[in-house]
Amino acid sequence: MFSYYPHYDTVATGLTLAIEIIGTFAFALTGIVVAARKRLDIVGVAMVCGLSAFGGGTLRDILLDRRPFFWVEHHQWLWIILGLCVIAMIFLKTKHIELTEKMIQVPDALGLALFTISGTEIALISGSPLLIAVLMGVMTAIFGGVLRDIACNEIPQAFTDHRPYAVIAFIGSWLYIAMDYWTSNEWLPTLIAFSTIVVLRLLAIKLNVVIPSWMRK
Amino acid sequence: MFSYYPHYDTVATGLTLAIEIIGTFAFALTGIVVAARKRLDIVGVAMVCGLSAFGGGTLRDILLDRRPFFWVEHHQWLWIILGLCVIAMIFLKTKHIELTEKMIQVPDALGLALFTISGTEIALISGSPLLIAVLMGVMTAIFGGVLRDIACNEIPQAFTDHRPYAVIAFIGSWLYIAMDYWTSNEWLPTLIAFSTIVVLRLLAIKLNVVIPSWMRK
Amino acid sequence: MFSYYPHYDTVATGLTLAIEIIGTFAFALTGIVVAARKRLDIVGVAMVCGLSAFGGGTLRDILLDRRPFFWVEHHQWLWIILGLCVIAMIFLKTKHIELTEKMIQVPDALGLALFTISGTEIALISGSPLLIAVLMGVMTAIFGGVLRDIACNEIPQAFTDHRPYAVIAFIGSWLYIAMDYWTSNEWLPTLIAFSTIVVLRLLAIKLNVVIPSWMRK
Numbered sequence: 001m002f003s004y005y006p007h008y009d010t011v012a013t014g015l016t017l018a019i020e021i022i023g024t025f026a027f028a029l030t031g032i033v034v035a036a037r038k039r040l041d042i043v044g045v046a047m048v049c050g051l052s053a054f055g056g057g058t059l060r061d062i063l064l065d066r067r068p069f070f071w072v073e074h075h076q077w078l079w080i081i082l083g084l085c086v087i088a089m090i091f092l093k094t095k096h097i098e099l100t101e102k103m104i105q106v107p108d109a110l111g112l113a114l115f116t117i118s119g120t121e122i123a124l125i126s127g128s129p130l131l132i133a134v135l136m137g138v139m140t141a142i143f144g145g146v147l148r149d150i151a152c153n154e155i156p157q158a159f160t161d162h163r164p165y166a167v168i169a170f171i172g173s174w175l176y177i178a179m180d181y182w183t184s185n186e187w188l189p190t191l192i193a194f195s196t197i198v199v200l201r202l203l204a205i206k207l208n209v210v211i212p213s214w215m216r217k
Numbered sequence: 218m219f220s221y222y223p224h225y226d227t228v229a230t231g232l233t234l235a236i237e238i239i240g241t242f243a244f245a246l247t248g249i250v251v252a253a254r255k256r257l258d259i260v261g262v263a264m265v266c267g268l269s270a271f272g273g274g275t276l277r278d279i280l281l282d283r284r285p286f287f288w289v290e291h292h293q294w295l296w297i298i299l300g301l302c303v304i305a306m307i308f309l310k311t312k313h314i315e316l317t318e319k320m321i322q323v324p325d326a327l328g329l330a331l332f333t334i335s336g337t338e339i340a341l342i343s344g345s346p347l348l349i350a351v352l353m354g355v356m357t358a359i360f361g362g363v364l365r366d367i368a369c370n371e372i373p374q375a376f377t378d379h380r381p382y383a384v385i386a387f388i389g390s391w392l393y394i395a396m397d398y399w400t401s402n403e404w405l406p407t408l409i410a411f412s413t414i415v416v417l418r419l420l421a422i423k424l425n426v427v428i429p430s431w432m433r434k
Numbered sequence: 435m436f437s438y439y440p441h442y443d444t445v446a447t448g449l450t451l452a453i454e455i456i457g458t459f460a461f462a463l464t465g466i467v468v469a470a471r472k473r474l475d476i477v478g479v480a481m482v483c484g485l486s487a488f489g490g491g492t493l494r495d496i497l498l499d500r501r502p503f504f505w506v507e508h509h510q511w512l513w514i515i516l517g518l519c520v521i522a523m524i525f526l527k528t529k530h531i532e533l534t535e536k537m538i539q540v541p542d543a544l545g546l547a548l549f550t551i552s553g554t555e556i557a558l559i560s561g562s563p564l565l566i567a568v569l570m571g572v573m574t575a576i577f578g579g580v581l582r583d584i585a586c587n588e589i590p591q592a593f594t595d596h597r598p599y600a601v602i603a604f605i606g607s608w609l610y611i612a613m614d615y616w617t618s619n620e621w622l623p624t625l626i627a628f629s630t631i632v633v634l635r636l637l638a639i640k641l642n643v644v645i646p647s648w649m650r651k
Contacts, residue, residue: 035376041428043359043383044376058280063492065501067282075348089431131509142477146585151363153372155587159478166477211475214523258645260576260600261593275497284499292565306648368580370589 012187016114023111026104028053028081031148032088033100038152045085048148053081055144060119060136064126105205113197116141116169117176117190130177137173142166164204164211172197229404233331240328243321245270245298248365249305250317255369262302265365270298272361277336277353281343322422330414333358333386334393334407347394354390359383381421381428389414446621450548457545460538462487462515465582466522467534472586479519482582487515489578494553494570498560539639547631550575550603551610551624564611571607576600598638598645606631 031052035045054071061069071077092100119140123133142165146156158166172193179189203209248269252262271288278286288294309317336357340350359382363373375383389410396406420426465486469479488505495503505511526534553574557567576599580590592600606627613623637643 036431038372038377039431040372040376041379041430043428044373047363047376062279062496063503065282065499069280072345072349075346078348078352089429092431128506129509131512132506135512146481150367150584150587151373151376153367153370153587155472155474156478156585159474159481159585160472162475211477212523213475214470214473214526253648255589255594256648257589257593258596258647260645261590264580264593279496282499286497289562289566292563295565295569306646309648367584368590368593370584370587 019110019114022107023114024053024077025084026107026111027056027115027144028084029100029104030108030145032085032092033097033104034148034152034154036088036092036094036097040152042085042089045089046082048151049081049085050078051151052144052148053077055147056115056140056142057119057144059143059147060122060140063139064123064128064136066122066126106202109198109201109205112141112165112169112201113172113194116173116197117193120173120176121190124177124180133177134170134173137176138166138169141169162210162213164209165201167211168197168200168204171200236327236331239324240331241270241294242301243324243328244273244332244361245301246317246321247325247362249302249309250314250321251365251369251371253305253309253311253314257369259302259306262306263299265368266298266302267295268368269361269365270294272364273332273357273359274336274361276360276364277339277357280356281340281345281353283339283343323419326415326418326422329358329382329386329418330389330411333390333414334410337390337393341394341397350394351387351390354393355383355386358386379427379430381426382418384428385414385417385421388417453544453548456541457548458487458511459518460541460545461490461549461578462518463534463538464542464579466519466526467531467538468582468586468588470522470526470528470531474586476519476523479523480516482585483515483519484512485585486578486582487511489581490549490574490576491553491578493577493581494556494574497573498557498562498570500556500560540636543632543635543639546575546599546603546635547606547628550607550631551627554607554610558611558614567611568604568607571610572600572603575603596644596647598643599635601645602631602634602638605634 028049031049032045034052035048038044040048050071054069054077057070061067116137118137120133120137122140123136124130128136142158145158149156149158175196176189176193179192183189245266248266249262251269252265255261257265267288271286271294274287278284333354335354337350337354339357340353341347345353359375362375366373366375392413393406393410396409400406462483465483466479468486469482472478474482484505488503488511491504495501550571552571554567554571556574557570558564562570576592579592583590583592609630610623610627613626617623
């Protein structure tokens with residue numbers, strides 16, 4: 001699980017790991033929320049939950065031709081996801097769904113930030129051009145949700161809700177690249193880009209920001 | 218076509234081949250049934266039919282980074298699928314659709330069993346951890362249908378019909394792995410796991426078994 | 435961008451490049467038209483536009499295990515696509531949508547022809563059997579649109595509109611292979627197959643041709 005950041009010191013590694021766990025859980029929970037709305041069965045819940053949590057990173061790795069996937073290397077996660085699904089199916093009532101959505105806003109923002117930056121970094125290490133690295137960062141962050149919505153027969157929320165989610169990932173990814181270019185400090189780019197994404201995302205939710213839409217009918 | 222089971226004797230190989238043909242036909246026919254309901258054109262019917270028959274194995278091979286795909290190595294199958302589609306479009310009337318669905322229950326169960334076990338075995342040979350091998354077995358069996366339903370703009374039946382299909386594949390795959398561990402017999406694990414999956418599946422249809430759902434509204 | 439046709443002379447290369455640009459733009463515009471109908475936000479428009487333009491070639495390359503993808507090697511295209519999306523979102527009014535659809539019929543036919551032939555050629559060079567090469571040619575041409583429609587929660591137009599699009603690609607691809615076998619001329623097969631696809635496609639639109647459907651209810 002530490003493989004993304006082999007050069008970090010122990011505190012940073014511990015923090016990264018904690019955020020990774022929190023973010024993956026948040027992404028998995030968005031899958032459970034959508035699956036609950038559609039009243040999928042346990043197979044559907046587990047698959048949609050897994051898609052939400054690992055779909056973005058898996059697509060990135062297929063495009064970059066990287067193996068093994070995160071969920072193959074750390075397959076213990078699959079048991080955790082499966083357990084989460086069983087617990088959710090037993091205890092989650094309809095009235096809990098909106099509460100869950102609200103509760104995961106902060107962890108989801110942490111996941112958005114971490115997966116954007118780790119996706120960008122992995123693509124850069126693979127020798128991708130800058131724009132491709134940014135695109136991989138954004139896709140790592142949003143394509144779990146996109147695949148989740150496609151599997152649930154919905155237009156992906158990230159494509160249609162006019163909320164700044166991918167856009168913030170896009171900005172944060174460029175910020176990370178710019179910082180990485182300007183400083184030789186190892187963890188400053190991650191820190192700045194990470195905080196920027198989290199703050200922008202939470203602000204966007206708080207202020208109900210809408211991204212520009214089609215101009216005229 | 219024998220490449221999955223290079224160590225089997227001739228009778229077993231012949232049997233495996235026969236079941237493989239029956240199973241692939243059954244999976245292809247589920248594609249034709251769904252495509253007929255949606256009144257797709259010949260291109261749609263052929264693509265959905267091909268997705269149903271080969272989608273699960275192809276996704277598995279992409280995830281495991283294996284080449285060539287089954288349908289590339291045995292491309293004669295594509296002509297058979299195409300012929301099947303043309304025949305279906307000429308002769309299949311609406312009243313035949315339900316009959317077809319009923320008729321393919323047994324071949325479909327054979328396909329479920331064979332593709333689960335071959336998927337598990339292929340993943341094990343590729344060095345996958347046990348849980349990943351089970352997941353690959355299940356995905357080989359169900360993702361043809363999942364991709365078929367997504368292409369037809371439906372929530373995948375395997376995710377939402379509360380019937381034990383993937384769940385039986387999951388059980389059968391673990392059984393295969395356990396048997397493989399306990400015995401040195403070459404074909405006993407396959408035989409036991411295969412029969413278990415087929416029997417459980419047909420029993421589930423017969424007894425109208427429903428898998429646990431969301432507990433409360 | 436010339437990598438598909440390293441052996442062509444300068445005029446042919448220039449022509450190919452021009453058609454490639456026109457075709458990619460046409461495919462991208464079909465994405466914008468569908469995204470506009472669904473009133474997607476800028477993220478959705480950009481992703482669907484990119485899927486339409488590069489989805490077919492990317493899927494082909496994943497199946498053939500080729501890297502880098504076109505849009506990774508020529509990532510400048512992504513800026514052009516992004517600019518196209520921004521311009522479309524500012525200037526495209528509802529009344530323009532049908533006009534755009536009409537205007538892109540010819541460029542789209544050029545794209546259909548070029549991507550079918552280049553897809554077939556790439557698959558042949560990769561050592562694919564003939565039928566697989568034809569399938570790859572057809573998929574290169576149609577799967578951008580298929581992925582576009584799936585992402586927009588529609589049954590893919592190519593599967594359901596009963597118009598000859600993939601069928602013409604199929605015919606053109608076989609014609610290319612047959613010509614390639616019969617003549618040692620370097621660019622005659624491309625020229626003949628290309629013209630045939632374009633002419634057949636435009637004729638099909640003009641004459642409102644419908645491909646055979648299900649025979650009876």
